[in-house]
Amino acid sequence: MYHIHQNFVEIRGLSLHIAELGPICSGADVLCAAAAATVIVFLHGFPEIWYSWRHQMVGVANAGYHAIAPDFRGYGLSQVPAEPGKTTFQDLIDDLVGILDHYKIPKAFVVGKDFGAQVAYNFELLHPDRVLGVVTLGIPYVPGALQTQLYGQLPEGAYLKRWMIPGRAEADFGRFKVKTVVKRIYILFSGNEIPIAKENQEILDLVNKSSPLPPWLTNKDLKVYASLYKKSGFSTPLQVPYRASPVDLGTIIPKVSVPALLIMGDDDYFFKFPGIQQYLASGVKQFVPDLNVTYMSKGTHFVQEQFPTKVNRLIIKFLKKHTKSLMPLEGLSNHSSMR
Template identity: 35%
Template sequence: MSTTTQRIIECNGIHINIAEQGEGPLVLLVHGFPESWFSWRHQIDALAAAGFRVVAPDLRGYGKSDAPQEIDQYTILHLIGDMVGILDALGAATAVIVGHDWGASIAWQAALMRPDRFRAVAALSVPLRPRGKAPPTSLMPRTETAQFYQLYFMEPGPAEAELGRDPRATIRNMLFGASGDGVAAARAAAAAGGPTPNLAMVPKGGGFLQGPGAPKALPSWISENDIDFYGEEFKRTGFRGALNYYRNIDRNWEITGATAGMQVSVPALYIAGDRDFLLSFPGTDQLLANQKNFVPGLRKVQMLPGCGHWTQQERRNEVSTALVEFIRTLPSR
């Protein structure tokens, strides 16, 4: 069996690091926050073994890819441009695009805007959220004592300082806290009389990282070596590039006015864990119930019992199997 290799390519005016393996039709795997190509390590092997050419980039601002300093260099148009640029650099006319978290948002929008290049889309955790009538930050929850975590991420400085203080501990606590195991532990603690944490809200004057943190023994789906890899990446890069994605949320709304009302026409798959904290966001239940209206090509919604936010890592085999089955049913192009 072939092994995953990495190299730097030039695309869309910057340098992007890609991990790649296998031969056959191209599958592009797009990671989320705060991760890297490494979050797809299990799917890379499985998809390559199934007969596909698999490419997983470090998104701009992450890992070994370039990290432009200017906040406005991280808009959704830049990110889709990077995906198209990767296809061009590889000499590929089309690809199936698969994304998780921020990568899912990129994958949905890439399929929406460039169905000529992205012949199908699979999204993990984040459903397609149609463009609303108001800037997204104006609708984000705020109380006298707390604010939505994405609002906390908006201001340059505090969030990168907090997350960057001990990158390894940050990643370890975030991966556990938002996992199915972390959610179950929090619910058990609340049932025993402890506080009920809300992962989506940041206390005023407080930070994003809340609660007791990860236990000494990690769940079986993540190892200390995995944490080491992520920790070293963010120790080197910091979190500014990753946080700049959030700082363009309203700008993305402004620059995508031309896509209002458009539908994702290509074949689509959606997978999420039933303990994913993103599913508790206001209105998400209705969004999922009506997803077919925005994604007429949606073939399947697969919910993973007991799984949290880190879908492809927590349920590596189920996600890999679902992706292989979905891609194999697509028309060859």
């Protein structure tokens, strides 16, 4: 069994948890040594933590890369800031700079899921000299100026709008055990419709208590997520991404200068956001010129956990294309999850 190392580092006054693995080598020491300097940073979304990248960490490590996956401040095993309600997206970007500096990593590939995609792209725009390429899952790059336009068309009962209101989600979540909260959010977000509640209904009530977990998420996985959210609480996760303002990039948005890959599931509820399909078809490349988009059949918002082998292959193909390392892909399908 591959052992993912669990580390804690002091970054900007907080103890941040960072999972780390790789490279894993067998018989190709020269190639592996050359690849060891290539780091892949995985940035989670909500309701996720570093654990959501467990399959991808093993996949890229087995291909000879060095994988690191932090828990954002206030998430998972990372320390909760003294004032969670003041956490910003800029904090997460500054934390990432601190992590790379701590590990003496000059440049890395950055992989982001859900709102981690927003962090990944903003990090590249603010620190282009630190990024080799960007991979995002579930969400494309959406400039802050367009977020209001795209998301503002959602009805009042949409989960995103409800959770923006201080106290609303806290009251909703507070009726249940943490494990139930995480389970219901996973069920909601793995569907192909935007979670929208009626006027006198709460978001978590959209899920029947007898509804099963998605087939790719085990009870063991749920226990891991629940134990970590029980530790961290939901104060910081509700602040970022739902209540924090976008990073201020100025009135003229710079273009992403590195190669990029977007992996989207065909059944991702995000496609139902007003204007998103048109934006993906004709708008996003004006901000991310060197972008390739891959749509995964039957994929949900959690494609990296739902189809880990397929996602691993796509990510590693992208990494190999944009590095000079000559590492074989053989055997990746057999090492797409912890074992």
